[in-house]
Each structure stands twice: as C-alpha cells, then as structure tokens.
Amino acid sequence: MRIYPSPGLLVRDPVKRDALPEEGREVADNDHYWLRRLSCNDVTLTAPKVVAVVEPTPADEEKPAVAKGAKPETSKGSDS
Template identity: 65%
Template sequence: MFVYPKPGLLIRDPEKHDLIPESGREVGDGDLYWLRRVADGDVTTTRTAPATAPRVSGKGAASTATDNGSNDA
C-alpha cells in the first residue's frame, strides 16, 4: 500500500529509519504498524494537499511605528 503523512505531521518509517516524504512511500500491505497509522489518522492512502502557513489578512493589521532615534519621553 502507498501511504502519505497527514499534513503537518512527521511520520518515521521504522524500517528505513527516516521520515515519510510528503510525496508518500510504498509500504507493506499487511504491515500492522502501517495499518495502525492509517487507523489512527496519522497517514492516509490518498494524497492530500500539503500543509500551508495560515494567510495573514491586511485588515486589522497593527501599524508599525518608526523610531526617530530621540529619547524624549
């Protein structure tokens, strides 16, 4: 079976001792480790969109003040 990590998770392959790439990896069909990862939702057998950073909207963004270098308080 071919597995893909759930977006945002790093899943270690216990046989190869590395992380499953986002592009997925072929693993044993009857391997209990991978069947459990699928059942737990850590990996999926269908390709998913990669995790992306949340977008920041320009609305309501804090304005940045510039420091003019004076120490007048």
C-alpha cells in the same frame, strides 16, 4: 499500498529510519505498523493536494495595468 503523512505530521518509518516523505511511500499491505498509523489517522491513502505557486516575473511587475479599451494616462504640463 502507498501511504502519505497526514497534513502537518512528521511520521517516522521504522524500517528506513527516516521521515515519511510528502510524496508518499510504498509499504506492504499487511504491515501492522502502517495499519495502526492508518487507523489513528497519522497517515492517509490519499495524496495531498499540490498547490502551484506562480511568482510574477520582473517584466510583469513593471507593466502598469491598463483596462481594456481605456487610454493610458498622459502627463499634461502646466505650461499651457
């Protein structure tokens, strides 16, 4: 079975002696340690939701937002 740490928890693997990674790990279906961790909700069988973070590119930051159909503002001098 593939197990994942519950959100916000650091769960140690007693065999590999490291923390259970966020992407989960395959363990034996009849392992009593992991079955206990499942029963007390330290680990779960469902993968965590991945949230994609989109960072704006420098080109996107420099462009002024203009509404569709609107004319961009032009600066008019006071020398008329």
